[in-house]
Amino acid sequence: MNDTDEKAITVSEPPAQLSQSEERTWAMLAHLSILLNLITGFLGPITALIIYLVFKDRSRYVAYQSMQSFIFQLVFWIGAGALAAMLWIGSLIFSVLIVGLCLMPVAFVISLVPFAALVYGVIAAIQCNEGVDFQYWLVGDWVRDT
Secondary structure (H helix, E strand, C coil): CCCCCCCCCCCCCCCCCCCHHHHHHHHHHHHHHHHHHHHCCCHHHHHHHHHHHHHCCCCHHHHHHHHHHHHHHHHHHHHHHHHHHHHHHHHHHHHHHCHHHHHHHHHHHHHCHHHHHHHHHHHHHHHHHCCCCCCCCCCHHHHHHC
């Protein structure tokens, strides 16, 4: 077999690692993707997931931060939003029987959970920027132990 008969094999190079500045920027954008939920209602977790998929091989830091953002948004934005929607629908269905009127205050309070999570995340960011070892309520100890 001649050299001319052999097919050229292309070797793909591993993706280039991100600089520390680029890592911080993409990690920040993954966390700030929660703000997209205010406009679209659902694009925040999708954006965090896209950042994870694009950079998972280039930076463990960005992969970790973007996956955290994705899961946080699924639980506290999408999950609480779905629960609030079910409570509102249930209260509207049962409002004919007056019992639904009792569910409306509960549905209203649960509707505030995603926005409270947004404010809580901003407070955490500010405290971390000031050098405070911030821990989320109920989550901080669990994460530290794992």
